[in-house]
Amino acid sequence: VQVRYIIGPDGCVDPFDRGLAYGDGLFETMALRGGRVLRLASHLDRLRDGSQRLAIPLPDTPELLAQIDAAAAEIEHGHLKLILTRGTGPRGYAPPASPVPTVILSAGADAGEPSAEITARTLETELGENPKLAGIKHLCRLEQVLGRLELSHLDAEEGLMLSTSGAVIGGTSRNLFAVIEGCLVTPDLSRAGIAGVMRRSVLETAQRLGFPAEERRLAPAELASADELFMTNALVGIQSLRELDGRVLAGRTVAGRLRAALEGGTDA
Amino acid sequence: VQVRYIIGPDGCVDPFDRGLAYGDGLFETMALRGGRVLRLASHLDRLRDGSQRLAIPLPDTPELLAQIDAAAAEIEHGHLKLILTRGTGPRGYAPPASPVPTVILSAGADAGEPSAEITARTLETELGENPKLAGIKHLCRLEQVLGRLELSHLDAEEGLMLSTSGAVIGGTSRNLFAVIEGCLVTPDLSRAGIAGVMRRSVLETAQRLGFPAEERRLAPAELASADELFMTNALVGIQSLRELDGRVLAGRTVAGRLRAALEGGTDA
Numbered sequence: 001v002q003v004r005y006i007i008g009p010d011g012c013v014d015p016f017d018r019g020l021a022y023g024d025g026l027f028e029t030m031a032l033r034g035g036r037v038l039r040l041a042s043h044l045d046r047l048r049d050g051s052q053r054l055a056i057p058l059p060d061t062p063e064l065l066a067q068i069d070a071a072a073a074e075i076e077h078g079h080l081k082l083i084l085t086r087g088t089g090p091r092g093y094a095p096p097a098s099p100v101p102t103v104i105l106s107a108g109a110d111a112g113e114p115s116a117e118i119t120a121r122t123l124e125t126e127l128g129e130n131p132k133l134a135g136i137k138h139l140c141r142l143e144q145v146l147g148r149l150e151l152s153h154l155d156a157e158e159g160l161m162l163s164t165s166g167a168v169i170g171g172t173s174r175n176l177f178a179v180i181e182g183c184l185v186t187p188d189l190s191r192a193g194i195a196g197v198m199r200r201s202v203l204e205t206a207q208r209l210g211f212p213a214e215e216r217r218l219a220p221a222e223l224a225s226a227d228e229l230f231m232t233n234a235l236v237g238i239q240s241l242r243e244l245d246g247r248v249l250a251g252r253t254v255a256g257r258l259r260a261a262l263e264g265g266t267d268a
Numbered sequence: 269v270q271v272r273y274i275i276g277p278d279g280c281v282d283p284f285d286r287g288l289a290y291g292d293g294l295f296e297t298m299a300l301r302g303g304r305v306l307r308l309a310s311h312l313d314r315l316r317d318g319s320q321r322l323a324i325p326l327p328d329t330p331e332l333l334a335q336i337d338a339a340a341a342e343i344e345h346g347h348l349k350l351i352l353t354r355g356t357g358p359r360g361y362a363p364p365a366s367p368v369p370t371v372i373l374s375a376g377a378d379a380g381e382p383s384a385e386i387t388a389r390t391l392e393t394e395l396g397e398n399p400k401l402a403g404i405k406h407l408c409r410l411e412q413v414l415g416r417l418e419l420s421h422l423d424a425e426e427g428l429m430l431s432t433s434g435a436v437i438g439g440t441s442r443n444l445f446a447v448i449e450g451c452l453v454t455p456d457l458s459r460a461g462i463a464g465v466m467r468r469s470v471l472e473t474a475q476r477l478g479f480p481a482e483e484r485r486l487a488p489a490e491l492a493s494a495d496e497l498f499m500t501n502a503l504v505g506i507q508s509l510r511e512l513d514g515r516v517l518a519g520r521t522v523a524g525r526l527r528a529a530l531e532g533g534t535d536a
Contacts, residue, residue, distance in 0.1 A: 006283055008283075009282075009283060009284060011283045012280035012281070012283075013280070013281040013282070013283050013285070013288060014277075014281070015274055015276075015277060015279045015280075015281050015351075015372050015374060016277060016374070017281070017288065018413075019288050020281060020285065020287050020288040020351070020353075020372075020407070021295070021351070021407070021409075022291075022407065022408075022409035022410065022412070022413050023290075023291035023407055023408045023409060023410050024409070024410060024413050027289070029359070054410070054413075054414070055417060079359070081359060083283075083288070083289070085288075091297070091347070091349060091376070092416075092441070093409060093412040093413050093415070093416040093440055093441055094413075094416040094417075094419075094420065095413060095416065095417055095420075104283050104288075106283060106284070108359070125400060126398060126399075126400070127398070128396030128397050128398035128401070128432075128460075129396050129397070129432050130394060130395070130396035130411060130432060131394075132393060132394070132411075132414055133396070133410055133411070133414075138410055139288070139289070139290065139291055139408075139410075140290075140291045140407075140408030140409070140410045141289075141290035141291060141292070141361060141408070142290065142291050142292060142322070142401055142406055142407075142408045143398060143400075143401070144290070144361040145286075145290050145292050145322075145361050145362075145363060146322070146400055146401075147361070148360075148361040148362040148363065149323060149362075149363055151362075152362065152363075164396075164397050164398060172361055173360070173361055192396075
């Protein structure tokens, strides 16, 4: 597969790139520790899934891994962002018959550790539903941008977003888990939302620990009966919700067990 | 308002531009005739509406018009595409407090006149619903891209797209009109779809002609009772549907009257 690589902030993206024109692409934001990508295999799995669903050619793995390694090297504690687009094309939504995808890589250092607890507020901004786009991390993220814009006027660190059919989906940039009657519940993402790499790790870890877990439709009212809520993403790991819509949440047990198991686990 | 202008195909877009990262922007595709933009005021109205809804600063009009004029000049018959993004920003969905928007302009010549009639097929690819994004021409267009991808395997020139709640919305890149019991009906776009500049001209022209018209929710089954169907966009004008899902459509009267009135009208 022929690919155009653009590395670092000084790169130059073609004004006709379809990632810009139509959001026609995917991205991954990965945690770096000691110059290595955490959960790289899971990120590449999701990228592969997205590229298949959007019919964007996936770059050859050896070259892609070499470019990722080079970008990640020498960053002790930070992140690596990868964007994969369908490349340039003539005007119009129709994808070119033989796309030459663009890969954009940029890495940066992050200061400090993420907090173990955050506050959240339910947003008015909703997530549209589309089974063809749900789960994958595509570039069309205006709903999350508008969610963040709404959040900037509220006194909370994360926003909880519902789908237009009224299901709880997750944070603007985090997945949600609820502990309800001893079971770990996370929203079904077959109609909206992004299936996070850390979400997957948490589900796998719960299974390893023998902790009951399910992915299912979750109604906002059910959150009131949750003993514990936490959110996850690849950069922040597991963060307990200290407060949701003003309601103080005391539960930390399951998040703590999962965090300990994840840190001691082999899946990093 | 401080703005970064990028003109023509040789321009260079910052890899951190939020238009690329998140589809955080808007676009307009305008018809050029004799070096001038057709329906420029309507395009700028929609751009203004979109910029207000996304809270992206609108470029100062005199500078924007001068740049548009310069890009359009010397193109006898073609198109001008304008992209407005929120500009660059740090990683994360949260918009920067003081964005410096990017404007990308590119013009090109088009060969020949668009056909007066097209064929269409109803697509399986649906349009998600989101009142906050409906109507405006934002950059998140993966649904249209997937619709076009589906269409490439079908024997038709345009695809008819429904919303996830089952309403008819329009083509992948065209608005739809149906003549039902003597009334011009076009889908309500308050939950999905793009409110086209030519759609607006058609509605205004129908009003001028005293032809009854309404914007409302339209069920797929209603199309079977339509005497006439046509689609519109700023580049192709009005195109009658010769065939939808294999059903041959004979009606051309209303499309013909509207086309004649538009061409003779003052709203170009």
